[in-house]
Amino acid sequence: MAEHRHRLREMEALRALVTTGTTIGAARRLGVSQSSISRALGQLEQRVGRSLFLRSSGKIEPTAAALRLNEQLDPLFETLALIEGAEWAAADEEPLRLIVPPTLAHNFVIKQVAAFLKQNPGKSLQLDIQATDVLVSGILDLRYDLGLTSAMIQRSGVTLVPWRRSQVVCAMPTGHPLEQKEIITPSDLEDVELIEFLRRLGTRAITEQVFARAGVRPRTVAETATNMAALELVREGLGVTLLNPFPVLAGGMADITVRPFDAPITYNTSFVLPTGRQPSELAQQFMEYVKVTTPPDEYSETV
The missing domain is CATH 3.40.190.290 (D-Maltodextrin-Binding Protein; domain 2)
Incomplete structure (x- = not known):
């Protein structure tokens, strides 16, 4: 039985690291030390007989094998969430934590947020307005569920979902x-x-x-x-x-x-999500709402 618990900790460490993209983020997510994360991953790699992460210049990237294994773990953790009433099991009942840079917020997103909440009574949303570097770190650390930006981001651990394209x-x-x-x-x-x-x-x-x-x-x-x-x-x-x-x-x-x-020079305005993490139902609803309600304009087009 103890061996199964050890294996579960290893799987939790894998999942947290794929989701957050950093050992610091994984440790924060699980409430353990970075050394515990590294130790659990080392044990898991030894158990499966292959490297699951590439380590170079202080960065850590999941291999294709790690991503496949993490995807296979979805049913397990969904079941555990249902059994234990874990925090993420009720994620769709919690506020959508949204972060947006100032230009997008004041010229677009605030009106979208207001209209979305009026159309969906009972739903709630937390809107933070910060610079793009804060947006990226917040998404990586899972302090936010969803971001929107037009910045040209190249950062492991975050996934960009373009929905609007414009030219300089x-x-x-x-x-x-x-x-x-x-x-x-x-x-x-x-x-x-x-x-x-x-x-x-x-x-x-x-x-x-x-x-x-x-x-x-x-x-x-x-x-x-x-x-x-x-x-x-x-x-x-x-x-x-x-x-x-x-x-x-x-x-x-x-x-x-x-x-x-x-x-x-082309700009993509994109939704920003943590890599490897399925967006909540509320995040998906908001993304779809923004896509279908954005009015046409002479400077941009739908991606």
């Missing part, structure tokens, strides 16, 4: 000389005042590559972290900016002219 545009103050052009090219921005995004954001590196290939050097007059801040600086006449138009420009913006920018 050039936004300028009304009356700007470039307003006469139908399409803005990189060469049009030579020595033009430009509002950039901070270097820690993925879109900055992409636009710099575009300018470098074209041999163009705009004049960076300001750097910021959000689309709304960039657009407000544009509206103040400080310069032009290149950005994702969805959702902030979906309804237009006074005193700002928008033109397509001739560069292969």
Whole structure:
């Protein structure tokens, strides 16, 4: 009997690590030490006779065998949840823990949340508004059930489910000389005042590559972290900016002219989920609601 308990702990450790993507997250989920997680996984690997995780430069990635084994464990843990009344058995009765960056929250998600809850009386939702790096860490640590972002994330342990696609545009103050052009090219921005995004954001590196290939050097007059801040600086006449138009420009913006920018920069607005973890019924309902109720606009399309 004791041997079966040891095997169950090993399976719990496997499941927690596949779900969270880190030994720290797995330890927090199970309420044990990191060394306990490592020991249980070592015992499991010895038992099955193969490596289940690849370890390199402080990172840990599940192998295909680990993912298959974790999938086979679903019925076991679902049964245990029913028998023991475990916390995750009642997950659909709990609030949906949603995290969204500021631009998406204030220009799109808050209205969606309100409409969804009105349509689904008895359901509840916790909305947190944070930067994308906080969103990613929160999803990894299972502090949130679902995220939405337009950021270009490349991070193990989180799964992106794209649902909206848009192309980069050039936004300028009304009356700007470039307003006469139908399409803005990189060469049009030579020595033009430009509002950039901070270097820690993925879109900055992409636009710099575009300018470098074209041999163009705009004049960076300001750097910021959000689309709304960039657009407000544009509206103040400080310069032009290149950005994702969805959702902030979906309804237009006074005193700002928008033109397509001739560069292969595509944005995917995506749902963010922890890898290997089945979203709750409430999360699935909210995702589907957002998909079917998002109004059409001239800047984005359904993925």
